[in-house]
Amino acid sequence: MKKLIKGLLWVLGGLLLVLAVVVLIVGLIPxxxxxxxxxxEYGAGSSTIQPSYTGLQREFPAINGEVTPEKAELGKILFFDPVLSAQNDISCAHCHHPDYGFADGLPVALGEGAQGAGPQRSGGTALARNTISLWNVGYTQIFFWDGHATSLEEQAVTPLTHPDEMAADPEALATELAALPGYVDLFKAAFGDDHITPSRINEALAVFERTLTSNDSPFDHYATGEVDALTASQRRGLNLFRSAATRCFECHAAPTFSTDSLRVIGVPDGEASTQPFKVPSLRNVVLSAPYMHNGSLATLEEVVEFYANAGGTAHGIEGVDPFVLGFKMTDQEKADLVAFLYALTDESAMPETPSAVPSGLPVVEHQTNPARDLVTAFNPGTAIVNAPPREPQTFTVQPGERIQAVVDQAQAGDTILLAFGTYHERVVIDLNDITLLGIANEAGDWPTMDGEGVLPEAVVSSGNHFEVGNLRVVNYTSTGILVEGATGVHMHHMYAENTGIYGLYPVRSTDVLIEDSLVIGTRDAGIYAGQSEKVVIRNNExxxxxxxxxxxxxxxxxxxxxxxxxxxxxxxxxxxxxxxxxxxxxxxxxxxxxxxxxxxxxxxxxxxxxxxxxxxxxxxxxxxxxxxxxxxxxxxxxxxxxxxxxxxxxxxxxxxxxxxxxxxxxxxxxxxxxxxxxxxxxxxxxxxxxxxxxxxxxxxxxxxxxxxxxxxxxxxxxxxxxxxxxxxxxxxxxxxxxx
CATH class of the missing domain: 2.160.20 (Pectate Lyase C-like)
Structure with a gap:
């Protein structure tokens, strides 16, 4: 019996030893x-620059590569020269025409064998995708609709060498350019010697494209404080653009009005309907119709309607991005949103098209883009000087008066008080250092902003150092208080009920404090802090x-x-x-x-x-x-x-x-x-x-x-x-x- 027990103990000990070894081995697997x-690269918090007149003035990202005048000049000449194609009949400008937003005005690009330039181009090989505008590609990190290239230099290779496009042999092209004295001189000025290589061709094209910047639009002037740089319709459109109802700003964020991301929006296109595509910039978007990866939407009005109907979801397409949820808009609101997109137009950095190129081949001619006449009609084109600075003041709004009218005459540092009562209004505050507070009545009740189930938000602000408090906000369809892209946000002593998706909603902001508030009945988050940093949410119910x-x-x-x-x-x-x-x-x-x-x-x-x-x-x-x-x-x-x-x-x-x-x-x-x-x-x-x-x-x-x-x-x-x-x-x- 003793031997049996001893044997069992040895077996048990052996099993435990094996188990310990197994645990030790498994425990060493990372x-x-x-x-x-x-x-x-976190990407959280405010992108607002300091100091600025309004919180809308954002810092552009760094240019994605080197720029020198000599390389840019060489790149421009190459861009307009058909010598880059195998048959010497297609230049980059044939499909990226400067008069059409550096796109081509066609549903999909036409490649090898086609004749003409821009929307006049016809025949030849139809390519798979719409031509993307080149404005502000210097701020981009991914290229092509599917995002497969990660630099402008890499991007240049595909159209130059693809057999359905320019079909060039890189080495043969370098040899051809080296036989042209004009290019020998240009390469020597750009690179310090006259050695011409495929990589230098790509680099020069990339440098030129980085100079295509658009940052002086009516919106940019509005962001610096020129309130009248936008029409009343465009200001309403801006507010719709950044509302929690439309969520346009989630993907098309200022200042580039793009994000380096791929999204599924469900544009009907067979198997490509569920494919994620690059979010394009909206800068100069009115010049580059038609729209979407397949050019299937002819006008901006059609684009707005597509998103209002929840994108591809309305066509039975699954997997559509969660930000493409659809929204309700009146005809006037749709017109206002389109009007705002016209305010993103700026061609002041348009390069001069060369009259001739070293190859002697014909350069694309100027074309008339009808959209430019509409830009002139939509945009005021006036430069308004800011009001002279003064000491901060306090304004008091009485029931029956418009809060927005007082906001529009305010300056940074002012305080706006709301007397007790009810206000049926949506207020937009783009100034820095504004305080908006309610005045309680003798019973301690706060004034009320009531959207009556029609207005989307009570308050939208992008100003830095914004304070709002002592208010009731009720019956809005989208959000109670929305603050986007601001540094220094203080929301306190708020009562928000039945305000749609969110109650108190700071997004992409820094130094946020939300306290002593009550939020009831939102169909997403009562208190939401999104993509922000240094946030405190305390003592709320x-x-x-x-x-x-x-x-x-x-x-x-x-x-x-x-x-x-x-x-x-x-x-x-x-x-x-x-x-x-x-x-x-x-x-x-x-x-x-x-x-x-x-x-x-x-x-x-x-x-x-x-x-x-x-x-x-x-x-x-x-x-x-x-x-x-x-x-x-x-x-x-x-x-x-x-x-x-x-x-x-x-x-x-x-x-x-x-x-x-x-x-x-x-x-x-x-x-x-x-x-x-x-x-x-x-x-x-x-x-x-x-x-x-x-x-x-x-x-x-x-x-x-x-x-x-x-x-x-x-x-x-x-x-x-x-x-x-x-x-x-x-x-x-x-x-x-x-x-």
């Missing part, structure tokens, strides 16, 4: 980590919303002292794809009361908010280095705290940001009665409700909550040795993969 972004508080793609956010109850989800900290900001870092959520967030989700279909499962207290999705501590979290039927990979909500092939939640810490919270009836979204994944849910994604996450119910049943804490954490992570992910 946990996958997301690639970290350089802080300069939010209920009856889909999301009580949301910190989306933010950096350095603190959320504390808030009461989030009876929403679908109490607090969401999330990293979403396809936005300017590519990170969500360093969020702290503490000292909040998060309870009974169990109401049905009533978000608009197709939005990210529509995914939120009812019964969620706090969710961290795809975020890094967040801390959740000292909160009281109770009565949330699905989970108290959830930590998830972004892929739980989005298909991986549509995600352009790191997806894993990493190095997050959950500790010292008080939990009670969470996870008692998990929503189907979670239950169907085989995950039971609990105080804490983790999908076992991401490295470095710690859960120091000994008394909490959890899934998985054991969660790594700060006391776990690193090798044990890694082994546990690897084993759980293996098992979940098997399931």
């Amino acid at each position: 946990v996958p980590k997301d690639e970290a972004f350089d802080p300069a 939010v209920y009856g919303n889909v999301l009580g508080i949301e910190a989306e793609n933010t950096v350095d956010t603190e959320i504390y002292g808030n009461h989030a109850h009876d929403n679908t989800m109490g607090i969401l900290v999330v990293l979403l794809p396809n936005l300017t900001s590519k990170v969500n870092l360093y969020t702290k959520v503490y000292d909040n009361l998060i309870e009974n967030n169990n109401i049905a989700n009533f978000a608009d279909a197709g939005t990210a908010a529509a995914i939120a499962p009812p019964g969620s207290g706090i969710a961290l999705i795809g975020v890094d280095y967040a801390e959740v501590y000292n909160n009281t979290i109770r009565g949330n039927k699905t989970a108290g705290v959830g930590v998830f990979d972004l892929a739980i909500a989005f298909e991986r092939d549509r995600i352009n940001v790191p997806t894993r939640p990493e190095f997050n810490r959950i500790y010292d919270n008080t939990f009670a009665n969470n996870g008692y009836e998990a929503d189907a979204f979670v239950a169907e994944l085989g995950i039971p409700g609990a105080d804490i849910l983790w999908d076992v994604s991401g490295v470095g996450n710690q859960f120091n909550e000994a008394e909490a119910t959890t899934f998985p049943p054991a969660l790594p804490s700060g006391k776990w040795p690193g090798i044990f954490y890694t082994a546990y992570w690897q084993i759980l992910n293996f098992l979940m993969g098997m399931l």
